[in-house]
Amino acid sequence: MTNDTMGTSRLDPAQLRAGLVDYIRRRGTFRTPQVERAFLAVPRHLFLGGVDLATAYAPQIVITKRAPDGSAISSASHPNLVATQLEDLDVHPGHRVLEIGAATGINAALIAEVAGDAGRVVTIEIDEDLTAGARAALARAGYRNVEVICGDGAAGYPAGAPYDRIIVTAKAWDIPSPWWEQLAPGGRIVVPLRLHGSGLTRSIAFDLDSSGRMVSSHARVCGFVPMRGSAAHGDHITQLSPDVVLKLDARDPHDDDLLTQALTHPAHEHWTGLRVRDDEPVEHLDLWLATSASRFGRLAVTTAARDSGLINPARRWAGACLYDGGTIAYIAVRPCSEDVNELGVIAHGPDSVKLAASLSDLLHQWDNDRPSQPIITAHPAGTPGEELAPGMLIIRPATRVTISW
Structure with missing residues (x-):
C-alpha cells in the first residue's frame, strides 16, 4: 500500500484506516482481534495534524520533532511495529498501563482501546510541547481514560503504580529501578533494550516472575529513537x-x-x-x-x-x-x-x-x-553472580542482563 494507491480514498479516514489494517493483517502481525479492532478505531489523523491524510495512514514512520542537528528525537513509529509491540504487550480489559514516551499519543489511544473503559493508561513525555500535543490530541479523539504526564520517563509515575503492563517506545540503555518497582507482580514490560554498545537493540517482552527477575518471551528486531533525560546514553x-x-x-x-x-x-x-x-x-x-x-x-x-x-x-x-x-x-x-x-x-x-x-x-x-530466539533474562542490580541465569552477562546501572541461546 502506498500513498498513491490510497489516494482515491484520501478524504475518507475510515477507508484509510481499513487499508492500513489490511496491510498489517497481510504482514501476519495481528494475533488478537482486540488489537486489530483498536487499529480500526483510532483516528490517526487527529494525532498527526501536520501531515496529510494519506501520510497519516501510510505504513511509514512520521518524524514529528527533530533536534537542532536534524536528528529525529520523536516520531510516530511504523504502524506495523506499533502493532507488534501492542500484541506483545498483551493488554487485557481493566489493565493499568504505563507508557514511556507519549510522542503523538497514538500508542496511548491504541492501548486505551484494548484496556477498555475499566482500564487506565498513563503516558509520560519529556518535552512540554509534545506532552501538550499528545494531551490535546487524545482529548480531541475522545480518550478520557489516558493521563498524560510531562516528566522523565526513567522515573516512571509512582502515583499510578502498580502497573499490569509497561511499554517503552524509545531505545533504552537500561531498565531503570522505578520500572522494576512500579511493575505489578506477574506483570509484563515491553522495552526496546540496547543489548550492545554499537546500538544493537531488540524489543523484548519481559515477564516479572516470582523470583523478582524478568524473563523474555521473545525478542524482535526494531528501531527507535533513543531515550533522553537521565536514561540517555550516547554511541x-x-x-x-x-x-x-x-x-x-x-x-x-x-x-x-x-x-x-x-x-x-x-x-x-x-x-x-x-x-x-x-x-x-x-x-x-x-x-x-x-x-x-x-x-x-x-x-x-x-x-x-x-x-x-x-x-x-x-x-x-x-x-x-x-x-x-x-x-x-x-x-x-x-x-x-x-x-x-x-x-x-x-x-x-x-x-x-x-x-x-x-x-x-x-x-x-x-x-x-541456527538459533532463532535468544533467552534474555534481566535481574536487578546487586543480584549475586550465582543467582544469575546462564549466558553472556551485560552489566547496566540498574540491571544485570544475561543472553543465552
Missing part, C-alpha cells in the same frame, strides 16, 4: 570514510586512528557456502555474533558508498562486523536464486585474511544450530 562512532561509520562499544579495546585507515586497504572476500532463504528466521544472527565474539560492531553505510563499490555489508543484519586493530570484517551476501543468498565475509585492513577467517568460522558455528 561511540568511528568515521571510516565520509560515507561509512563504525558503531562499537566504547568499553571494548579499539584504536580509532588505526580503524580510520581500514578502508584504504583492498577488499579481501571469502564466501562461506552457507545459504539463507529470505523467509528463514535468522534475524538474530547479529545478536548471536555479538554474544559469541569480542570486538563486535555495526557499520552504517550511505547509498553512495554502496554504489561506488567501496563497501556493501548485508542490510539484513544492520552492518554486523568484527574489528581488530586496523582491520574490519563484515557479513555480506550474494544471490544464489530469487529468494536465497550465500553468506560471505569481506575484510579490509592489514590482517584481513586472518579476521575474515575468524568471522567465517563463527558463521559456520552459527550454522550448526
Whole structure:
C-alpha cells in the first residue's frame, strides 16, 4: 500500500484506516482481534495534524520533532511495529498501563482501546510541547481514560503504580529501578533494550516472575529513537570514510586512528557456502555474533558508498562486523536464486585474511544450530553472580542482563 494507491480514498479516514489494517493483517502481525479492532478505531489523523491524510495512514514512520542537528528525537513509529509491540504487550480489559514516551499519543489511544473503559493508561513525555500535543490530541479523539504526564520517563509515575503492563517506545540503555518497582507482580514490560554498545537493540517482552527477575518471551528486531533525560546514553562512532561509520562499544579495546585507515586497504572476500532463504528466521544472527565474539560492531553505510563499490555489508543484519586493530570484517551476501543468498565475509585492513577467517568460522558455528530466539533474562542490580541465569552477562546501572541461546 502506498500513498498513491490510497489516494482515491484520501478524504475518507475510515477507508484509510481499513487499508492500513489490511496491510498489517497481510504482514501476519495481528494475533488478537482486540488489537486489530483498536487499529480500526483510532483516528490517526487527529494525532498527526501536520501531515496529510494519506501520510497519516501510510505504513511509514512520521518524524514529528527533530533536534537542532536534524536528528529525529520523536516520531510516530511504523504502524506495523506499533502493532507488534501492542500484541506483545498483551493488554487485557481493566489493565493499568504505563507508557514511556507519549510522542503523538497514538500508542496511548491504541492501548486505551484494548484496556477498555475499566482500564487506565498513563503516558509520560519529556518535552512540554509534545506532552501538550499528545494531551490535546487524545482529548480531541475522545480518550478520557489516558493521563498524560510531562516528566522523565526513567522515573516512571509512582502515583499510578502498580502497573499490569509497561511499554517503552524509545531505545533504552537500561531498565531503570522505578520500572522494576512500579511493575505489578506477574506483570509484563515491553522495552526496546540496547543489548550492545554499537546500538544493537531488540524489543523484548519481559515477564516479572516470582523470583523478582524478568524473563523474555521473545525478542524482535526494531528501531527507535533513543531515550533522553537521565536514561540517555550516547554511541561511540568511528568515521571510516565520509560515507561509512563504525558503531562499537566504547568499553571494548579499539584504536580509532588505526580503524580510520581500514578502508584504504583492498577488499579481501571469502564466501562461506552457507545459504539463507529470505523467509528463514535468522534475524538474530547479529545478536548471536555479538554474544559469541569480542570486538563486535555495526557499520552504517550511505547509498553512495554502496554504489561506488567501496563497501556493501548485508542490510539484513544492520552492518554486523568484527574489528581488530586496523582491520574490519563484515557479513555480506550474494544471490544464489530469487529468494536465497550465500553468506560471505569481506575484510579490509592489514590482517584481513586472518579476521575474515575468524568471522567465517563463527558463521559456520552459527550454522550448526541456527538459533532463532535468544533467552534474555534481566535481574536487578546487586543480584549475586550465582543467582544469575546462564549466558553472556551485560552489566547496566540498574540491571544485570544475561543472553543465552
